[in-house]
Amino acid sequence: MKLELLVHFVRQELLDRHAGTALGAAWTVLLPLAHILIFTLVFSEVMAARLELPGLAELGRHGYAIYLVSGLLAWNAFANTVTRAAASFREKAHLLTKVPLPLLLLPLPAALAEAVIYALSMAFFAIFLALVDFPWHAAALWVAPLFALQQLLALALGTLLAVFSAFLRDLANAVPVVLQLWFWLTPVVYVPAILPRDWAWLVGFNPMTALLANLRGALIAGHSPDWGPLAWVAGLAAALGVAAVFLTRRLERDIRDSL
Amino acid sequence: MLEARDLTKTFRIYRHPAARLWEGLAGGVRHRRATALAGVSFRVARGESVAVLGGNGAGKSTLLKLIAGVLLPDRGTVRAAGRVRALLELGAGLEPQLSGAANIRTLGLLLGMSEGEIAARREAIAAFSGLGEALARPVRTYSSGMAMRLAFAVAAHSDPEILLVDEAFAVGDAPFRARCRAWLADFRRGGGTLLVVSHDLAAVAELAQRGLVLERGRLVADLPVGEAVDFYLARTAAPAAARWEEEPAEHPRLAAARLAGARSGSGEVTCGERVLLDVELAGGRRPAAVVVAMAVRDRFGQTLYATDSGARGLRLELPAGGARRLRFAFAADLQPGRYTVALGLAREDSPLEWRDAALELVVVAGQRRFTGVVDLAARLERTA
Secondary structure (H helix, E strand, O other), X not given: OHHHHHHHHHHHHHOHHHOOOOOOOHHHHHHHHHHHHHHHHHHHHHHHHHOOOOOOHHHHHHHHHHHHHHHHHHHHHHHHHHHHHHHHHHHOHHHHOOOOOOHHHOOHHHHHHHHHHHHHHHHHHHHHHHHOOOOOXXXXXXXXXXXXXXXXXXXXXXXXXXXXXXXXXXXXXHHHHHHHHHHHOOOOOOOHHHOOHHHHHHHHHOHHHHHHHHHHHHHHHOOOOOHHHHHHHHXXXXXXXXXXXXXXXXXXXXXXXXX | OEEEEEEEEEEEEOOOHHHHHHHHHHOOOOOEEEEEEEEEEEEEOOOOEEEEEOOOOOOHHHHHHHHHOOOOOOEEEEEEOOOEEEEOOOOOXXXXXXXXXXXXXXXXXXXXXXXXXXXXXXXXXXXXXXXXXXXXXEHHHOOHHHHHHHHHHHHHOOOOOEEEEEOOOOOOOHHHHHHHHHHHHHHHHOOOEEEEEOOOHHHHHHHOOEEEEEEOXXXXXXXXXXXXXXXXXXXXXXXXXXXXXXXXXXXXXXXXXXXXXOOOOOOEEEOOOEEEEEEEEEOOOOOEEEEEEEEEEOOOOOXXXXXXXXXXXXXXXXXXXXXXXXXXXXXXXXXXXXXXXXXXXXXXXXXXXXXXXXXXXXXXXXXXXXXXXXXXXXXXXXXX
């Protein structure tokens, strides 16, 4: 029963957001694709020449596009999950005050819906890769568990922010701004090598740096995961997750009162 | 079976929304408390229907929300043996941008139905709602009555064992209300438990067997429904005379009103006695032509009689800042009991003021004997 409700919420995230538009559910995929196309067009011209990454040179003139899109798809899923999950208590307030729903169910659909969008986008990406004779590696299968870890991190962070934003509306505005900053502190459009030395530590500390490096390593260069940095990411996700569940339980009465 | 034991709920009022967060994280006291419910205990047996009565802010809706589980109590417990389904507030849980048909599915899932159950009952729900073609339209285009019909239709088909309803019966057309009544009768016969909150005392008296009266969060009476309604009304009795705000206002207003029996001189009159209703009006900034209306209602809020100065052919010109007095005189040809008098004031084009239950009229038994509500003073004679 709860499962069917969860599936319904995921569907709603994906489809109903665009209810009443002429293209309908197609927007769910069109928007991220357009976003990626713009980034690729702009940055392929600006950045491509400066890129020196192992394995990338052999990919020829599409090397940068592949580097960029593989990072951008994952980042978009991460950022959207955090934003949507953080807003979930407030957005579902009209239901929470009328229908008994477990609070912790609410941030989940965002993470799952973004996973669906990621899977669809990756399918398009795979078609593109096939067209440019991309050399596939078996290690590319690591992308799925790495992405799952990323979504767990996003879900934990988003849930924590949802608890806070039940009391502080301002957070709804602040989250996208912080994510924008975070985006530029993550090697999504650039390679870590171009960073000035003073900034490198900050970017290295960033869990998304480790996630994207491993994800690209697996997909593009066929590397196995580098467990050291990933253990840090997993530990962080677990700590945030425990904090989110603990705070939601502890503050549930106040959260419900304040919505 | 539904049991509430020592239910207590206070809402904390914070000067700043963030103070709530700091308090939750760091401890300490950064709020004032407003008590919504204080130590409420009661039991509702299987198959029983209970109404919750009380004025605004008495804690009725909070009680239903605690039982439904959308709010958590500070203290006390709720035990519900059976599936609880709640219709809290108008249009509960509907998604405005989706069509009525899509909302059947959404609300069904929210109320705990499976996809299969919803598909199987879709026709029955559509028929019960009586919305017909309108089901294809988005719910945002619905009137509040239509939205409630849809929500109630879904809830009625979600196999409730314990149904909580907040103000849902005040809406809907006559055929829909008839369907609701028939369904509720079936529901009770099948062992369903109903807890209902409504300001429509006539509907409550018809639906429920028992009434709980809440007053500022406390349970002050638990009686058979008729007695509970009387108890509630006795506690909320309106005066026989009233005066409203003193300072001059922008618009014409009702300044005072008084009601008295021609013989008794008080708000308590004998059945059949002449009642004098004096109304005092105060003018606004500009002179205006106004209409004064009055209505006599029974304890269920049913209007027994209403009239206004326009209908009586009286043209009322109210000078700026001036005052006017007028008197309605009518016979209290009513069954002994408590009645309320509502007063209204309107300019020719727009209503200005409406005071529900402005005054109370108490009719006590006199010489005349009849049953029913109104004394039509039937004369009886032998004609053959």
